[in-house]
Each structure stands twice: as structure tokens, then as C-alpha cells.
Amino acid sequence: MRIALDAMGTDQAPGPEVAGAIEALREFEADVEVVLVGDEPTIRAELAKHADVPERLLVHHAPDRVTADDAPASVIRRKPDSSVVVGLKLQKNGEADAFVSAGSTGAVMATSLFTLRPLPGVDRPAVGTLLPSVGEPFLLLDSGANVDCKPHHLIQFAHLGSTYMQNTLGRANPRVALLNIGEEPGKGNELVAETYGLLAGEPGINFVGNIEGRDIIGGEYDVVVCDGFVGNVLLKFYESVAGLIVRRLHKELDRSQASEGLEFVFRVLDYAETGGAPLLGVGGVSIICHGESTPAAIKSALAVAAQAVRSDMVKQSAKDVQGIELS
Amino acid sequence: MRIALDAMGTDQAPGPEVAGAIEALREFEADVEVVLVGDEPTIRAELAKHADVPERLLVHHAPDRVTADDAPASVIRRKPDSSVVVGLKLQKNGEADAFVSAGSTGAVMATSLFTLRPLPGVDRPAVGTLLPSVGEPFLLLDSGANVDCKPHHLIQFAHLGSTYMQNTLGRANPRVALLNIGEEPGKGNELVAETYGLLAGEPGINFVGNIEGRDIIGGEYDVVVCDGFVGNVLLKFYESVAGLIVRRLHKELDRSQASEGLEFVFRVLDYAETGGAPLLGVGGVSIICHGESTPAAIKSALAVAAQAVRSDMVKQSAKDVQGIELS
Numbered sequence: 100m101r102i103a104l105d106a107m108g109t110d111q112a113p114g115p116e117v118a119g120a121i122e123a124l125r126e127f128e129a130d131v132e133v134v135l136v137g138d139e140p141t142i143r144a145e146l147a148k149h150a151d152v153p154e155r156l157l158v159h160h161a162p163d164r165v166t167a168d169d170a171p172a173s174v175i176r177r178k179p180d181s182s183v184v185v186g187l188k189l190q191k192n193g194e195a196d197a198f199v200s201a202g203s204t205g206a207v208m209a210t211s212l213f214t215l216r217p218l219p220g221v222d223r224p225a226v227g228t229l230l231p232s233v234g235e236p237f238l239l240l241d242s243g244a245n246v247d248c249k250p251h252h253l254i255q256f257a258h259l260g261s262t263y264m265q266n267t268l269g270r271a272n273p274r275v276a277l278l279n280i281g282e283e284p285g286k287g288n289e290l291v292a293e294t295y296g297l298l299a300g301e302p303g304i305n306f307v308g309n310i311e312g313r314d315i316i317g318g319e320y321d322v323v324v325c326d327g328f329v330g331n332v333l334l335k336f337y338e339s340v341a342g343l344i345v346r347r348l349h350k351e352l353d354r355s356q357a358s359e360g361l362e363f364v365f366r367v368l369d370y371a372e373t374g375g376a377p378l379l380g381v382g383g384v385s386i387i388c389h390g391e392s393t394p395a396a397i398k399s400a401l402a403v404a405a406q407a408v409r410s411d412m413v414k415q416s417a418k419d420v421q422g423i424e425l426s
Numbered sequence: 427m428r429i430a431l432d433a434m435g436t437d438q439a440p441g442p443e444v445a446g447a448i449e450a451l452r453e454f455e456a457d458v459e460v461v462l463v464g465d466e467p468t469i470r471a472e473l474a475k476h477a478d479v480p481e482r483l484l485v486h487h488a489p490d491r492v493t494a495d496d497a498p499a500s501v502i503r504r505k506p507d508s509s510v511v512v513g514l515k516l517q518k519n520g521e522a523d524a525f526v527s528a529g530s531t532g533a534v535m536a537t538s539l540f541t542l543r544p545l546p547g548v549d550r551p552a553v554g555t556l557l558p559s560v561g562e563p564f565l566l567l568d569s570g571a572n573v574d575c576k577p578h579h580l581i582q583f584a585h586l587g588s589t590y591m592q593n594t595l596g597r598a599n600p601r602v603a604l605l606n607i608g609e610e611p612g613k614g615n616e617l618v619a620e621t622y623g624l625l626a627g628e629p630g631i632n633f634v635g636n637i638e639g640r641d642i643i644g645g646e647y648d649v650v651v652c653d654g655f656v657g658n659v660l661l662k663f664y665e666s667v668a669g670l671i672v673r674r675l676h677k678e679l680d681r682s683q684a685s686e687g688l689e690f691v692f693r694v695l696d697y698a699e700t701g702g703a704p705l706l707g708v709g710g711v712s713i714i715c716h717g718e719s720t721p722a723a724i725k726s727a728l729a730v731a732a733q734a735v736r737s738d739m740v741k742q743s744a745k746d747v748q749g750i751e752l753s
Contacts, residue, residue, distance in 0.1 A: 233670070246607060246615040280570060280658040288573040288655045312662030316670065328615045329656055331607040333663060335639030340667060343560070343643065347691050364674050 100130060100196045100408045101157075102401055103186040106137030106145075107164045108201030109392050113137055116201070117145045119397025124153040126398075131405055134159045134195060136186040161185035171205030175213045183207055187214040190383050197384035197404035199375065201392045207385065208244050208378060215383035218413070220421030223252045224380030225327065226387060227260055228334055229268075229373070234318025238264055241324075242376065243331035250294040253277070253324050255420060257304050259379040260322035262419040267377075267410040272305050273321035278329060279309035290326060298324075303419065375400030377407060380416060384408055427457060427523045428484075429731045430513040433464030433472075434491045435528030436719050440464055443528070444472045446724025451480040453725070458732055461486045461522060463513040488512035498532030502540045510534055514541040517710050524711035524731035526702065528719040534712065535571050535705060542710035545740070547748030550579045551707030552654065553714060554587055555661055556595075556700070561645025565591055568651075569703065570658035577621040580604070580651050582747060584631050586706040587649035589746040594737040599632050600648035605656060606636035617653060625651075630746065702727025704734060707743060711735055 104120055106113040113135070120133045132155040135142050139160040146152055163180040175184055183202050189195040191214050200207045208226070217224050225241035238260050245252060257275045264273040277295060279287040284295050286309060298306045307320055315323065315333075325333075345365065374396030378385040384407045388400045407413075431447055433440040440462065447460045459482040462469050466487040473479055490507040502511055510529050516522040518541050527534045535553070544551050552568035565587050572579060584602045591600040604622060606614040611622050613636060625633045634647055642650065642660075652660075672692065701723030705712040711734045715727045734740075 243607060278659060280573060280655055280662075288653075291655075312659040312664075313666040315663050316666060325659075326615075328607055328618075329659055332605060332639040332652075332656055332660065335607075336642050336660060336664070337639075337667070339640040339643060340664070344671065344691050364671050 100405065101132040101134060101194070102197045102199060102404045102408075103134045103136050103159070103189045103195035104397070104401065105182045105186050105198070105200035105202050105207075106135040106142050107161075107182040108388065108390070109397075110390050112201075113142050113145045115392055115394045115397055117142065117149065118394035119392070120156055120401065121149055121152060122394055123398040123401040124155050127402070127405060129155075131155065132157060133401060134189065136161050136189065137164070137182040138162055159185065159189065165202050165206045167203060169203065169206060171203065171209040174206045175210050183210050184214075187211060187383075187385065191215065196408045197386065199386040199388065199397070199400045199404050201374075201388035201390055201397065201400075203390075204243065204387055207387050211378050211381050211383070211385040215381040215385060218380055218382055218417045218420055220417075221255055221259070221380035223248070223255065224378050225256045225259060226376050227263055227379050228330075228376040230316075230334075230337070232316045232318035235270075235321070237318070237320060238322045239325070239330055239334060240322070240379065241327035241330050242334045243327045244378070245327040246331075247328075248290060248326040250290060250297050253290070253294045253326065254297055254301055254304075255380065256324045257298055257301065257306070257322065258419050259416055260324065261304060262416050263377065263379055263412065264321045266415040267406050267412050270321045274307045274319070275304050275322045275324060276307050276310040276314075276320040278312075278315070278323055278325035280311060282309050282311065284309070294324075373399040375403035377403060377412070380420070382413060382417075384412060427732065427735045428459040428461060428521070429524045429526060429728055429735075430461045430463050430486070430516045430522035431724070431728065432509045432513050432525070432527035432529050432534075433462040433469050434488075434509040435715065435717070436724075437717050439528075440469050440472045442719055442721045442724050444469065444476065445721035446719070447483055447728065448476055448479060449721055450725040450728040451482050454729070454732060456482075458482065459484060460728065461516065463488050463516065464491070464509040465489055486512065486516065492529050492533045494530060496530065496533060498530065498536040501533045502537050510537050511541075514538060514710075514712070518542065523735045524713065526713040526715065526724070526727045526731050528701075528715035528717055528724065528727075530717075531570065531714055534714050538705050538708055538710070538712040542708040542712060545707055545709055545744045545747055547744075548582055548586070548707035550575070550582065551705050552583045552586060553703050554590055554706050555657075555703040557643075557661075557664070559643045559645035562597075562648070564645070564647060565649045566652070566657055566661060567649070567706065568654035568657050569661045570654045571705065572654040573658075574655075575617060575653040577617060577624050580617070580621045580653070581624055581628055581631075582707065583651045584625055584628065584633070584649065585746050586743055587651065588631060589743050590704065590706055590739065591648045593742040594733050594739050597648050601634045601646070602631050602649045602651060603634050603637040603641075603647040605639075605642070605650055605652035607638060609636050609638065611636070621651075700726045702730035704730060704739070707747070709740060709744075711739060
């Protein structure tokens with residue numbers, strides 16, 4: 100398989116991308132290739148800093164770059180030679196099986212939608228973020244793609260999340276929870292109060308009911324469904340609190356000597372180390388990373404991409420959402 | 427001044443209420459009285475466990491008690507002899523200046539609305555929760571009273587929050603931020619995108635713009651406005667993450683010997699120790715506490731109530747919201 104990696108995405112690009120790709124290829128199975136997409140001279144200069152660059156690391160030239168000033172929806176028209184557009188087109192044209200980018204999240208989402216198209220039956224593809232809990236990690240979706248949702252969008256998120264957790268991450272019969280401000284069925288705003296009844300009757304969804312903010316890290320479910328506004332606020336809040344505390348703890352404590360209890364705190368908070376949130380519900384694999392991704396986070400995102408390809412995520416999602424198997 | 431305290435609110439009532447009230451009266455100025463409202467024999471038995479009970483601690487009998495099974499809106503009709511209804515009526519009838527309760531939040535909110543009535547010009551009273559940041563604490567509102575909001579409700583929250591921070595907490599020219607998923611004016615869902623323009627032009631509001639989830643603990647503002655669904659999810663999430671981490675840290679570390687960096691972590695996370703969120707926009711003082719409040723949290727809520735009374739919070743809010751001064 101071949102993964103196209105936007106080499107111009109992170110704030111320090113292409114350093115973390117190149118280092119992360121090299122680390123990944125040294126660890127991953129031998130059938131994985133990574134294509135660094137971006138300004139070739141810049142990438143070659145970065146590659147020259149590394150010894151023993153794996154042969155399966157390729158370069159595909161894309162002279163332009165998306166910046167924070169570009170309106171996401173206009174990138175595909177205005178920046179056709181950007182690493183984001185070129186990288187996604189490699190996948191569209193069958194020259195790559197997946198795309199990974201730490202560039203502008205809005206631009207990657209919008210260009211993925213234009214290029215890979217939503218799956219039949221999916222109105223609103225959603226970003227799924229895997230978050231740590233006191234138990235197993237869970238998938239929060241939508242974590243930012245759709246700010247105004249209708250109940251049937253949340254139902255689709257439930258399907259997309261279930262399929263991802265089951266087929267890609269191997270979680271049997273994923274428990275789906277609805278994020279709310281109370282546990283009882285009638286609770287919440289109009290959106291979630293109506294969604295509750297629909298989810299409870301939805302075939303193929305193992306709905307376990309409402310959960311409150313306080314239950315989020317409780318580890319009692321596999322998928323947490325919410326609209327992208329709530330999900331995004333929550334995710335960014337969590338990242339900032341976690342980042343703040345971990346930075347302080349790291350400064351004060353030697354993690355290698357941390358007791359089990361503190362190691363747990365590090366583990367719960369340190370998820371920023373892992374990277375790669377899949378855009379679920381499009382006709383391809385598009386993995387979104389933080390702009391501040393480290394090489395380890397890039398490697399983690401490449402692993403998410405490889406897992407998605409290997410598990411036939413797109414085919415499974417298409418099947419689940421509409422009962423239609425893509426040929 | 428006299429503060430009515432629901433003695434039957436916490437999960438371990440009336441223990442934390444009685445202990446918290448005694449602590450408060452020992453510290454507060456001599457003009458403060460606290461009336462414990464609840465089952466008199468139960469309260470007397472609890473009082474008997476304490477030596478040197480201050481004289482300014484009174485008891486007002488209310489035989490009934492609100493439970494989690496009571497529908498909030500029905501409490502005023504179905505449980506007229508409950509500590510929540512009796513306590514709020516003491517205020518309505520001029521026998522108390524404020525009410526504090528750790529009972530069912532929904533019941534306290536609904537009964538406060540019925541009893542104290544919204545101020546003229548306020549459609550939706552809101553719960554304001556004071557949260558720690560890396561700088562000064564800030565007020566998050568609405569943190570749970572209103573799950574479906576219109577832009578003009580958020581504008582009212584901005585006024586109520588500003589007045590509270592300025593008049594009651596002494597924060598000059600409070601900076602008001604709108605919780606969103608991006609910083610630019612057009613960002614967000616329909617509600618906040620429309621609210622942005624209104625807030626920017628609202629007289630009497632020092633609007634500093636959108637903030638994202640990651641900025642929440644940044645300490646760059648005094649009031650953060652959001653709808654009660656988002657606010658409640660966020661608040662409960664924060665409480666649970668903070669609680670989890672602090673419990674682990676306390677277990678592992680001796681706080682008294684913590685370095686400055688770790689002391690900061692404790693301070694940011696340990697806000698659950700402080701209690702008392704005012705219901706803003708009603709014609710009286712109603713302070714809501716956690717069901718798991720400790721005596722220290724009850725004492726803190728009583729201090730919030732006393733501050734609100736001393737600062738003439740209700741009169742100031744009424745003036746600010748409608749330009750009408752209550753006589």
C-alpha cells in the first residue's frame with residue numbers, strides 16, 4: 100500500500116513529517132510505502148539530514164502550500180498545486196491508498212470532501228478522534244466537521260463510528276453513547292432529545308444511552324456521538340488542560356520513575372503524543388493531524404492510515420451506512 | 427443578613443451543611459446569620475455533634491425533601507414542604523436574603539424561577555460557574571440552565587456575567603468572550619455566528635471576541651458565554667478530569683511539599699473544593715452547589731451568597747439588563 104503524506108502540513112514542516120515517515124517505515128510492514136508530497140527541493144534538503152533513508156520513502160513534487168489564510172472551500176480551486184490537493188488527487192487517481200496531513204484542518208476536510216466525495220448515504224462525513232479513558236480509548240465524533248447537525252446526521256455518525264471501531268480497531272459490538280447533560284431519555288437540547296429515540300431504535304447500533312460530561316473518560320463505551328461544535332470545543336479544551344498539566348508534570352517529575360498512579364495520569368493526558376483522526380464517511384482514507392504534530396504523532400497517523408487501508412475501512416463504512424457494497 | 431441554607435441537599439446531608447455553616451459563621455462578619463432549612467430533629471441531632479455552635483446558626487423546619495426522582499418543575503406544587511421550596515419562600519417573604527442549596531440542580535433552578543421570578547428583561551436566567559484558569563478565575567455561563575438558546579439569550583448572559591464579575595467580584599471592565607470553534611467572526615454554528623455580530627455591537631459589554639476550547643483556561647478574559655448544553659458538558663467533563671487527576675496526584679504526592687509547578691496543577695484542578703454557582707437573572711440570590719459538596723464547598727457557597735447580597739447583585743443586574751432600577 101502507498102500512503103501520501105502532506106510534507107508541508109506541520110508548523111515546522113517538513114521536519115516532523117520526514118522524521119515521522121522514516122520512523123514509520125522502519126517499523127511498519129514491508130508492503131507500506133510513504134510518498135512525501137510537497138516542495139521537492141525542500142523535502143530533499145530535509146531528507147539529506149537523515150542517514151539510511153528507507154527506499155520505500157518516495158517524493159512527489161507539489162510546489163504550492165496551503166496557509167491558515169486560505170479559505171478551506173477555495174483551496175481546491177485556488178491552490179491546485181498545493182500539497183493538500185496534489186496528495187488527495189494521488190489517492191483519487193489510484194496512485195495512493197490514503198492521505199495524511201497536519202495542514203489546515205478545514206482545508207483538508209473540504210478538499211477531502213471535494214476529492215474523495217461523501218459515501219452514498221452519508222450527508223455529513225465526520226472527524227473521529229480517539230481519546231484515552233480510564234479504560235480503553237474511545238472514539239469521539241463528530242469532533243469538528245459539522246457544527247449544525249440534525250438527528251439523522253448523528254445517527255450516521257453512530258454508524259460510521261461503530262464501523263470504524265469494529266472493523267478497523269477490532270472492538271467487538273461497539274457500545275455507542277450519546278453525549279448529553281443528563282442520563283434520562285428526555286434530557287438535553289432538541290437535537291439530542293430527538294436523536295435518543297432514533298438511536299435507540301436504529302438497527303446495527305449497540306446504543307447504551309446518554310452519557311454526561313463527567314462520564315466521558317469513564318471508559319464504559321466505545322463511541323461517543325455529538326455534534327461537531329460540542330465535540331470540537333470539548334476536544335480542544337481537553338487538549339489544552341491535558342497539555343498544560345503534562346508539561347508541568349514532566350517538568351517536575353521524571354516519568355521513567357513515576358509510580359503506577361502517576362503513569363496513569365501521564366497516559367490519560369499524553370494522548371497528544373498520538374496523532375491521526377480519520378475523516379469518516381468519505382470514499383477514501385483521509386487522516387487529519389495537529390498542526391503541532393511531532394514525528395511520533397506523524398508516525399501514529401501513518402499507522403492509523405495503514406490500519407484503515409488494511410481493514411478496508413471505506414468499503415465497510417459504505418456497506419454499513421447504506422447496505423450497498425462498493426465494487 | 428440572613429442566608430437560608432438547604433440542610434438536606436448534599437448526598438450526606440445534613441452533615442456537610444451543618445459543618446460548613448458552622449465554619450462559615452466562625453469566619454464571616456458578625457452580621458451574617460445562617461438558617462438551616464430542613465427536618466428539624468435531623469438537623470438538631472447533627473448540631474449536637476458539634477461543640478460551640480454559633481448563636482447565629484438558626485433552624486427552620488421543613489419536613490419534606492426533594493429527591494432525584496422528583497421532576498424539577500413539579501417540586502413547587504408537589505413538595506411545598508420540602509427544604510428547597512421552604513428555603514426559597516423564606517427569601518421571597520423577606521425572612522432571608524439568599525438561598526444556598528446542594529440539592530437537585532434542576533429542582534433548585536426551577537423552584538428559584540417560580541419563586542424569585544426572572545428579572546424584567548431576562549428571558550432565561552443562567553447558571554454562572556467560576557472556574558480556575560492559568561490567570562484569574564473566569565465565569566462560565568450558561569453552565570446548565572438553558573439547553574436551547576437564541577442569540578439574544580447569549581447577549582443577556584453576557585450582561586448578567588459582566589455585572590456579576592464587576593459588581594460582585596470587583597473585576598473592572600470584564601472581558602467577555604464567546605465560546606466557539608474558531609477565532610474569526612464568521613466561525614461556528616448558527617447560534618454563535620449570529621451572536622458574534624450582536625455582541626460586538628452591544629453597549630455595556632467589553633466583547634473581546636471568540637475563544638476556542640483550547641483558550642478556556644488561558645485566563646485572557648473574565649466571562650465566557652455559551653449555551654447551557656455546551657457549558658454543562660464542558661463543566662462536568664472538566665470536573666471529572668480534574669477530579670480524577672487530583673485524586674491520583676493527592677495519592678502520590680504530598681501537596682504541602684509540592685513545588686510551585688505542581689501546586690499550580692493542584693490549584694487549577696482543585697476547584698471542586700470551592701462551591702457555589704449563582705443563578706443569575708432572577709429577583710433574588712440563589713446559589714447552587716454540587717450534590718457531593720464538602721463542608722468547605724458549603725462554606726464557599728455561603729461566602730458567594732454573602733458577597734452577592736452585600737454587592738446588591740440583584741439590583742445591579744436588573745439595572746444592567748433593562749436599564750430599570752428596582753426600587
